[in-house]
Amino acid sequence: MTSTETSVSVKPSRLFDTYVRMPVSMVRGDGPWLFDDQGHRYLDALSGIAVCSLGHAHPRLAEVIADQAATLLHTANIVHIPQQEALATALCEISGLDRAFIANSGAEAIECALKLARRHAHERGIARPAVLVASDSFHGRTLAALSASGNAAIQAGFGPLVDGFVRVPFGDLPAAVSAFESNPDIVAVLVEPIQGEGGVRPAPEGYLAGLRSACDRHQALLMLDEIQTGMARTGHWFAFQHIPGLMPDVMTVAKALGNGVPIGACLAREEVARLLPAGSHGTTFGGNPLACRVGLEVINIMREQDIPARAARLGHLLQGRLRSGLADIPGVVDIRGQGLMVGIELAEPVPELKDRAMERGLIINITRGNTIRLLPPLIIDDDQVARIADIVIDLVKTRFQA
Ligand SMILES: *Cc1c(COP(=O)(O)O)cnc(C)c1O
Secondary structure (H helix, E strand, O other), rough: OOHHHHHOOOOOOOOOHHHHHHHHEEEEEOOOOOEEEOOOOOEOOOHHOOOOOOOOOEEEEHHHHHHHHOOOOOOOOOOOOOHHHHHHHHHHHHOOOOOEEEEEEHHHHHHHHHHHHHHHHHHHOOOOOOOEEEEOOOOOOHHHHHHHOOOHHOOOOOOOOOOOEEEEEEEOOHHHHHHHHOOOEEEEEEEEOOOOOOOOOEEEOOOOHHHHHHHHHHHOOOEOOOOOOOOOOOOEEEEEEEEOOOOEEEEEOOOHOOOOOOOOOEEOHHHOOOOOOOOOOOOOOOHHHHHHHHHHHHHHHHHOOHHHHHHHHHHHHHHHHHHHHOOOOEEEEOOOOOOOEEEEEOOOOOOHHHHHHHOOOOOOOOEEEEEEEEOOOOOOOHHHHHHHHHHHHHHHHHHHHO
């Protein structure tokens, strides 16, 4: 590992210093495995942050990418794009929503959702609308998305922030209800069903259903950010589907939709989608044949192999093994999550644990300083789940029993 450090630190980088990068360069992937330029192999328990849910170098995705590249990459949205139509249809089938706007990233999907909220407000004659958002939320890095996010670090130095957000504590339904009652300008709620960057925090029982009723009472849109939780990660296509009868008005998707090819989508109910008629919103790259063909193939593969059920089963296995292995460790505060989105909250900040994991050939992530976040590819097998759990258990034991 020391030789890797020297090889990447020789030349001064020409890149912005926006990331603290681990001293390793990956050159190849295969299913749940990554290989660095020194020939070391790593089990990927992060999937490029919930992106490569079908693993790396998936042969069917490689094939459609090559085929589409050799056929047609881009036309812009001035003509019909059959791959985009097909992807929108598939997204509506798996979500129950009616329409899709295809973008290039999560933050762009969020921008589309926020623009829908603004249009919804203006239709109702509300001149200075507000969107209710949660503490510790994460919605992306564009100006409106970071303004919606409940994270001081990502907002610092970027003021003035975009106006029109009212923040309440995540999971606190009475706080949301009273915000609605005291502020008639609230026209939408934007919330993650399980906060990802915020520490893998599932919404408490009854929270999303309660927000749904509050939105109905106040003619507001329920907008769910499923960018991290969506696409089978939690054991259903979308995390809101764990709650019987719940349906959002708007939902954002990205990350695993392209398995690494950049794509995002904002889905909406028919009446809501109509708030953005021709000319009111757009994107040059969004919905291009390549990204849409990949998104569609991702859904096809996930359907054929019932990946949502697989994520549910493996999630139980992973959480179960972590729970028994970490049962008597005093530094473990909580183990939580749904499907293959799992967090282990520890009593102290443990930023170094991701480096210790890497030395053991495992890629993990730490959120909020003290929470190990596991987002492995959904195609891992039982043995790989056990291997992830065993290494993590050992790292935590070593850290808290030393
Ligand atoms: C990653 C993420 C985003 C931002 O997506 P980008 O593609 O990075 O713009 C927004 N919301 C949630 C919940 C995310 O996890």
